Amino acid sequence: MGGISLNYLVRRLLVFFLTLWVAATLIFIIPRLAPGDPISAMVARLSYQAGFVENSDQIIEGWKERFGLNDPVYVQYLRYMGGLLQGDLGYAMARFPSTVTELVGRALPWTIGLVGLATAIFFIVGNLCGALLAWYKTPKLVKVLIPMSMVFTSIPPLLAGLLLAYVFGFLIPLFPLNYSYGFGLQPEFTIEFIANVIHHGFLPAMAIVLVTFGYWALGMRGMMVTIEGEDYMILAQAKGLKPFYVLYRYMIRNAILPQMTALAVTIGTLVNGVVLVEVIFNYNGMGTLIFTAIREQDFGLIQGTSFILIMTSALAVLIIDLSYPLIDPRISLEGR
Amino acid sequence: MAEDRKPKDAPVAGGTKKAGILNRFDNPWLNWKFLTGAGILGVLFFLIFLGYQLWDTNLALSARAPLNLPPVGFTNWRGQEGVPEHPLGTENSGRDMLAMLIVGTPRTIIVGVIAATVGMLVGILLGFMAGFLGGLFDDVIRLAVDITITIPSLLVLIVIQSVLGRVDLVAMALLISLFTWATPTRYIRAQVLSMRESGYVQMARLSGVPVRDIMFKEIMPNLLPYLAASYIGNMAGAIVTAIGLEVLGFGPQRIPSLGVAIFFSVEAAALVRNMWWWWGFPTVILAIVFIALLLINLGLDEIANPRLRKAN
Numbered sequence: 001m002g003g004i005s006l007n008y009l010v011r012r013l014l015v016f017f018l019t020l021w022v023a024a025t026l027i028f029i030i031p032r033l034a035p036g037d038p039i040s041a042m043v044a045r046l047s048y049q050a051g052f053v054e055n056s057d058q059i060i061e062g063w064k065e066r067f068g069l070n071d072p073v074y075v076q077y078l079r080y081m082g083g084l085l086q087g088d089l090g091y092a093m094a095r096f097p098s099t100v101t102e103l104v105g106r107a108l109p110w111t112i113g114l115v116g117l118a119t120a121i122f123f124i125v126g127n128l129c130g131a132l133l134a135w136y137k138t139p140k141l142v143k144v145l146i147p148m149s150m151v152f153t154s155i156p157p158l159l160a161g162l163l164l165a166y167v168f169g170f171l172i173p174l175f176p177l178n179y180s181y182g183f184g185l186q187p188e189f190t191i192e193f194i195a196n197v198i199h200h201g202f203l204p205a206m207a208i209v210l211v212t213f214g215y216w217a218l219g220m221r222g223m224m225v226t227i228e229g230e231d232y233m234i235l236a237q238a239k240g241l242k243p244f245y246v247l248y249r250y251m252i253r254n255a256i257l258p259q260m261t262a263l264a265v266t267i268g269t270l271v272n273g274v275v276l277v278e279v280i281f282n283y284n285g286m287g288t289l290i291f292t293a294i295r296e297q298d299f300g301l302i303q304g305t306s307f308i309l310i311m312t313s314a315l316a317v318l319i320i321d322l323s324y325p326l327i328d329p330r331i332s333l334e335g336r
Numbered sequence: 337m338a339e340d341r342k343p344k345d346a347p348v349a350g351g352t353k354k355a356g357i358l359n360r361f362d363n364p365w366l367n368w369k370f371l372t373g374a375g376i377l378g379v380l381f382f383l384i385f386l387g388y389q390l391w392d393t394n395l396a397l398s399a400r401a402p403l404n405l406p407p408v409g410f411t412n413w414r415g416q417e418g419v420p421e422h423p424l425g426t427e428n429s430g431r432d433m434l435a436m437l438i439v440g441t442p443r444t445i446i447v448g449v450i451a452a453t454v455g456m457l458v459g460i461l462l463g464f465m466a467g468f469l470g471g472l473f474d475d476v477i478r479l480a481v482d483i484t485i486t487i488p489s490l491l492v493l494i495v496i497q498s499v500l501g502r503v504d505l506v507a508m509a510l511l512i513s514l515f516t517w518a519t520p521t522r523y524i525r526a527q528v529l530s531m532r533e534s535g536y537v538q539m540a541r542l543s544g545v546p547v548r549d550i551m552f553k554e555i556m557p558n559l560l561p562y563l564a565a566s567y568i569g570n571m572a573g574a575i576v577t578a579i580g581l582e583v584l585g586f587g588p589q590r591i592p593s594l595g596v597a598i599f600f601s602v603e604a605a606a607l608v609r610n611m612w613w614w615w616g617f618p619t620v621i622l623a624i625v626f627i628a629l630l631l632i633n634l635g636l637d638e639i640a641n642p643r644l645r646k647a648n
Contacts, residue, residue, distance in 0.1 A: 015482045022483050026492060031499045154630035156576040158583060159619045162598070166607055166616075177608075218634070222641075265485055269573070272490035276580050280602070290491075294498060294584055302498050306491040317486050 009322070016318045023310040027303045028080055032073070089304035092293075100304035103289060108308060110180045111285035114201055115274050118208040119263075126213035127259060130220025131252050134228065137243045146217065153214025157273035161207035161280040168203060175203045178282035204281045208273060219262060223255035257328040264320040271313050364642075370635025376628035380441070380621075387438035395422075395432035396439040396591060403430050407613050425613040427597075428604050433617055436597055441621055443505055443593040444575060450509035451516050451574035456567050458513075459520025464551050466521070467528025477525070481518045489515035490580050497586040504588055505578075512577050516570045523566055524559065531555050561640035565633050572629040579622065594618040 043056050064070050071079075083090070089100035129146045132138045152160055169177040181187065181196045227233065228251070236246045278287030286309050293301035387393075395401055407425040408418035418425055424433035466477040493511055497503065503511070528551075531537055540550050581587065582595025585603075589596060601607070601615035 015479065015486070018479060019483045019486045023487055023492070027495055030496050033499075151627075154572065154626045155623050156579060156626070158576075158580065158598075159622055162607070162615055162619055166612060170608060170610070222637075268486060268488040269576075271488040272577065272580060275488075275490060276583060279583065290494060291584060294494065297498070299498060303495060306495050309491055310487050313488050314486050 012318060012321050016314055019314040020311055023307060023314075024081065024084055025077075027307055028077055031299065031303075084307070089307070090300045092298055092301045092304075095298075100301055103301065104286070104305055104308050107284060107286045107289045107305075108312065110283065111274060111278070111287065111309075112312065114180075114204055114278070114283065114285060115208075115270060117201070118205040118212075118274075119270065121205065122209040122213040123216060123259075123263060125209070126216025127220045127252070127256065129213065130217035131224055131247065131255070133217060133221045134224030135243075135247055135251070136228070137247070150214035150217060152210045153212075153218075155211050156276075157208045157211050158276040158280060160211045161204065161277045164203050164207050164210075165280055176200055177203075180284050201283070204274075204277050204283050207277045207280075208270070211273075212270075216259065216262075219259060220255060223258060224251055227251050227254055253328075257324065260320060260324065260327055264317045267313050267316050267320075271309060275309075364639045367635040367638055369631045370639060373628045373631030373633075373635060376624060376631070380624065380628070384438055384441055387434070391435055391438055393435050393439050395435035398429040398431055398590075400435075401426040401430045401432045404428050404611065406611075407433075410613075413610060424617055425611075427600060427606075427611070427614045429600070431592070433613055436592060437594070437617055437621055440592055440594040440597055440618065441625075443591070444578065444595060444622070445625065447505055447509040447512070447578040447593070448571040448575035450506060451512040451578075452567050452571035454510065454513035455516025455518075455570050455574075456520050456563065458517035459524055459566075460563075462517065462521045463524025464528055464555075466525045467532065468547060468551065474525075477521065481522045481525075484515060484518035485522070487515075489577055493577065493581055494584065494586075497581060502586060502588060505593065508578060508581065508586070509574070512574050512581075515577075516574055519570060520563070520566050523562065527559055527562070528555060531558065561636050565636035565640065568629050568633045568636065572626055572633070575622075575625070594622055 040060050043060055047056060069076070087101055089104070092098050092100050092103055095103075129149075132142055133146055165177055168174050176182070176199065180200050181193065182200070185193055185196055187193065233246070233250060236250050241250075274285075275287035275290060277283070278285045279291045282288060286305055290302060290305045290309075293305060401422055402419075403426060404412055404414070405416060405422050405426040406412040406418045408420055408423050410425075411417050422432050422434070424437070426432050427436075462477055466474045489512070492514075496511060497508075500507075537550060537554055540554050545554070578587075578593075579595035579598070582593060583599045583602065585599055587593060587596035587599060592600070595618075597618045598615050601611065604611075604614075606612075606614040
């Protein structure tokens with residue numbers, strides 16, 4: 001396998017790095033567009049809570065000097081970019097000794113695991129359902145059952161999460177409603193721990209799968225309908241190839257590439273959904289981290305978490321986009 | 337001569353009439369998905385309208401009703417029963433749920449309408465320009481679209497809103513529309529590129545039709561069903577984003593929308609206090625809105641694409 005055209009590779013990498021740069025720059029510029037500066041805002045908040053803060057002007061000046069807010073904007077920008085390149089996202093103000101990198105490092109794996117598993121499930125289940133919906137050999141019963149299972153499609157994962165949490169976490173308490181593993185357990189590679197993680201992650205993952213797989217089924221079905229009209233399908237049937245062989249080699253293989261392209265486009269939406277699902281289930285991933293950061297008004301943590309999540313999504317898109325030749329051998333021939 | 341022609345024309349006229357009736361049933365717009373979706377939204381709007389006429393919408397403000405009452409026919413954990421003055425119950429700051437739904441539903445939908453409209457207008461403009469002008473402009477637009485689609489919108493909006501604090505709904509909708517222009521732009525650009533080479537556009541060009549007329553009188557009408565589908569999809573997406581922001585606490589708090597109602601309920605742990613009416617009713621209404629939008633979207637897809645239509 002191999003050989004994506006160089007042009008494509010360069011363009012994809014360009015988009016990737018530009019995305020990171022745009023995101024980083026936006027995150028740098030946005031707070032500076034607002035009136036006031038973060039230090040004054042924080043002191044104002046303090047004095048609002050305490051009634052009065054002694055020598056507030058000097059505190060503000062001192063901190064401004066210490067954080068380099070008195071330097072010209074381009075110096076601040078360069079320093080900020082330099083920090084990002086070294087993975088330095090600064091301190092989490094509300095939990096001082098911890099750095100943002102530390103907190104993110106603890107939360108990110110859980111989110112990646114949750115999104116990754118949910119994506120694998122809805123992509124496989126969705127595409128299979130779609131293929132079965134259009135396939136001429138599918139039993140009637142299945143063709144009725146699949147659309148019925150798609151009622152949740154189009155509802156945001158957040159709402160599905162609420163419903164699932166209420167029904168299976170509260171009314172029938174089958175699943176726990178917080179954290180990614182039970183208290184008192186040490187993260188280690190034992191069956192008990194893994195089972196516990198699956199137990200905790202099941203409902204959040206389901207909230208995403210239930211509302212998304214229908215889209216993929218519909219998309220796949222549309223593609224399959226087009227393919228069924230192609231001449232090579234008639235030839236395959238005329239040759240007497242086994243129906244399952246035709247379904248997999250002739251239909252699914254041909255339709256899966258556009259589905260992968262679509263997947264790359266929806267990663268952003270997916271991450272949006274996961275952030276909120278985590279909040280509902282108190283899952284200790286990036287979403288909950290952002291949520292607590294918003295509550296603590298810890299601006300540095302909000303920025304850092306957002307940036308890392310944006311970076312992760314961009315990376316996921318890049319990986320999907322570069323995996324096309326593995327999925328469809330025709331790609332490597334094109335553009336040469 | 338005139339008399340000669342009449343009997344000849346008569347059967348033809350009858351024929352067209354018959355075809356007319358047939359055509360009416362064969363009309364792609366008579367798509368059950370599209371009609372059901374539109375019907376659901378229609379009924380919902382009618383109910384909201386009725387609600388505004390018949391119910392006191394001031395009850396949606398806080399401290400206008402007793403706290404934590406369940407809907408009629410249920411009891412809450414304190415053993416209080418629902419009262420007919422507040423048929424759908426109340427929440428913990430004394431807002432009447434029915435009034436909250438009546439006021440909140442249109443406020444939630446309007447965010448989607450504004451964001452999708454702005455996104456569509458920008459998308460039409462940029463998409464046509466990129467498709468027609470090509471060159472460097474096209475490259476820049478394509479890059480911008482790719483980047484915008486890759487970035488999860490919610491995260492940037494969180495950063496923006498945590499600086500701005502709580503903003504009103506229109507401002508929130510405009511912020512969301514920073515991200516809704518990308519999909520229509522990409523779509524329209526692709527269509528314009530393929531249509532630019534088609535026979536009828538070449539013909540129009542040769543006949544000296546101005547570019548503006550080619551864009552809006554020749555190409556646009558062909559794109560309408562697709563644009564409508566993309567508009568509806570964008571609207572649903574914008575509403576999802578808005579609800580997300582609201583649930584994170586960035587919504588307007590005095591007069592709540594449905595997302596803000598859910599935010600309040602999550603904040604107050606309504607889930608484990610078994611106050612299902614608090615988050616449940618907004619969730620159900622939102623689910624109905626989303627299902628209706630999806631049906632309209634699918635219907636429009638089938639209207640635009642005869643191949644999908646045949647499959648049914």
